[in-house]
Amino acid sequence: MTSLDGALAYRRLRAQHLIGAAHDSPAETVRWMGALQAQDYAQALWAIGARTASATLACVEQAISARQIVRTWPMRGTIHFVPARDAAWMGALCTPRSIAAAALRQEQLELDDRILGRCGEILRRELAGAGPMSRPELLRRIEAHGVPVGAQRGYHILVHHAQRGLVVLGPMIDKQQSYVLLDEWITDPVQLSRSDALQELALRYFRSHGPATVHDFANWSNLAMADARAGLEAAGGSLALEVRDGVRYWMDPSHSDVEASHSVAVQLLPGFDEYLLGYKDRSAVISVANAARIVPGANGVFKPMIVESGQITGTWSRTTKARGIELTLTFFTRRRRAKRDIAAACAKYLAFAGQPLLKLTCA
Secondary structure (H helix, E strand, O other): OOHHHHHHHHHHHHHOOOOOOOEOOHHHHHHHHOOEEOOOHHHHHHHHHOOEOOOOHHHHHHHHHOOOEEEEEEEOOEEEEEEHHHHHHHHHHHOHHHHHHOHHHHHHOOOOHHHHHHHHHHHHHHHOOOOOEEHHHHHHHHHHOOOOOOOOHHHHHHHHHHHOOOEEEEEEEOOEEEEEEHHHHOOOOOOOOHHHHHHHHHHHHHHHHOOEOHHHHHHHHOOOHHHHHHHHHHHHHHOEEEEEOOEEEEEOHHHOOOOOOOOOOOEEEOOOOHHHHOOOOOOOOOOHHHHHHHOHHHOOOOOOEEEEOOEEEEEEEEEEOOOOEEEEEEEOOOOOOOHHHHHHHHHHHHHHHOOOEEEEEEO
C-alpha cells in the first residue's frame, strides 16, 4: 500500500462515518450517504448500523416502518436504501439509463409497453389503500389478471415500475419483500429540478464518499459522464479539490487535510458495502489479486469484508444458531493481529444484531 492509497482509504473511512463520529439515526446515515446498495437485506441493515451510533437491527427496521428510509432501484438496476422523501427525484434522475438497458431483456420476456402499462394499472388498483403487500401475494394478483409472471417476468415487471416511480419496497412481511405505492407511502416528497437534483446528488456523493473522482461518481450514480460533470461543477463550490499524481479528487472540505492513520482498528463490513462498491477505481482499498476473493467466481455476490487500517484484508461470515451467533473470520494473509481489535469488531456487530457470540473462528 502506498502512502497515497493510505490517505485515500483513511479519508474515505472518515467520510463514510466508519470511523470518527457516527450518525445519530439510520435516517441521518442514509441521507448522508445518498444511497447504500441493498440487494442483500440483512447485510444492508448492517451497512446502516455500522455507520450509526448505538444502532440495532430493530432501530434500522423501525426507520423503514416509519417511512424514513426505503429500498428501491434508483441506479444501476440495483436495490439501494435511500431517504424516503428523496426516492422520487433520485429515481427520476438516475433510472432512465437503467430502464433503457433493460429493454432487450423485457423484449426477450415478451414484456412490451402495452403489457407493462397494463401491469402498472393492476399494481395501482391492487395496492391503492391496501398498505404493504408481500411480493408473492402481489404477483399472484397480477397473474389473476391474466398476466403470466413466471420465468422472471414478475421480477422485471416490479423493477420496471419501481424505476418508473410507481412502487417502492415496504417493510418485510414474514421475511418476504413487500411493495407499496410510492405516492401513498411517501406523501411529502422532496421536489427538485433536474439541475438542482444533479447538484444535490453530486454534493451528497462527494461529501460521503470522497476523496473520489468524477468517474467514480458517474459509475456510482449511473449518470452519463456529461451529467456527472454538470453535477460536480454545480456542487464544486462546496467541495475541496486535491490533485495527486495527476488525478483530481473531490471531497468534503473537512477531510481535505486529513492524513492516514495507522491506528485504525479492525472492522467487519457487510457484503456489497459502499466502502468498496461506491467507487469505479477500488485499488486504494484492495489489491487486484484479493479483489477476486471478495467475489469468488465473479458471480456478482460480494462477501462481507474485514477492514484493517483502511485495507480490505479478508472476509467473514456468520451462522445464526438458536442461542446466538458463530463468526468466522478468514484473513488473506497470516500475521499476528491484536485479539482486542478483533474482539471489538465482533462486539460491535453482535451488539447490532442483539445476539451473543457462541464461537469465533479466525483462519
